[in-house]
Amino acid sequence: MSDFRTDLGKVRGSGAAKGGVHEFIAHRVSAIVLALLLPFFLYGLIKALHGGYDGLIAWASSPFGAFVLLGFITAGIYHGRLGINEVISDYVAGDGMRSLFMLLNTLASFVFWLIGVLAILKIWLGT
């Protein structure tokens, strides 16, 4: 691949986005985790949905089901937060607004992650 970057740009090494290597790698690592979990998640979900309330409780209270759910929701919301941040950095103009939206996204991700994880733990450990 030919290189169009200037010498100064290479020395500074920041690119147009000024950063984001960590996010780039974390996005892909969480993608691999999700891809590995997805078959178990989909199969488990469909099987559990067949059983209604009792089926869903049985799924979330089995060690493997709880593991898949916890892993999927954790890796998923983490992956999604990074993705939404990428969308925000693409479409929201102005550093202030961009930072505000990313902050709100991070807070929302944390709140919903906590809700999901606490719910799974309550079902898993409480039954």
Added chain:
Amino acid sequence: MSPHISVWKWHPTMLSSILHRATGVVLYFGLLKLALVLAFLAAGPEWFGKVEPLVYSPFGAFVFFAMAGILIYHFLNGIRHLVWDIGAGFDAKFANTMSVVIIIISALAAIAVTWYMVGDMPDVISGAVLGADT
């Protein structure tokens, strides 16, 4: 750092790229919804009863179909992105073909999964709540 949409002629890989981002955003909200449904589930049968019609209804079956298709599309196209990341699969013709193939496979897989999901549960289609017989 997206190029502006208006300077591109439509082609399959462009559609894939846009769909990947759009499905990703939808899936994020899907996960937030999953967290909420799990919270209702953890709160007990009465609370779950409030959200049960959202899942066990014709509308719920449609949402399941749409989300399954969106999830499978993002999964397959995401694997393609990982392959691209190691520097393979960039031939334009092949990439365009794969874009169409992935969209078609996602749609078929969504139909299959939804069929498996509601096929032996006619109650779901008719809107009857599954929990009623337990």
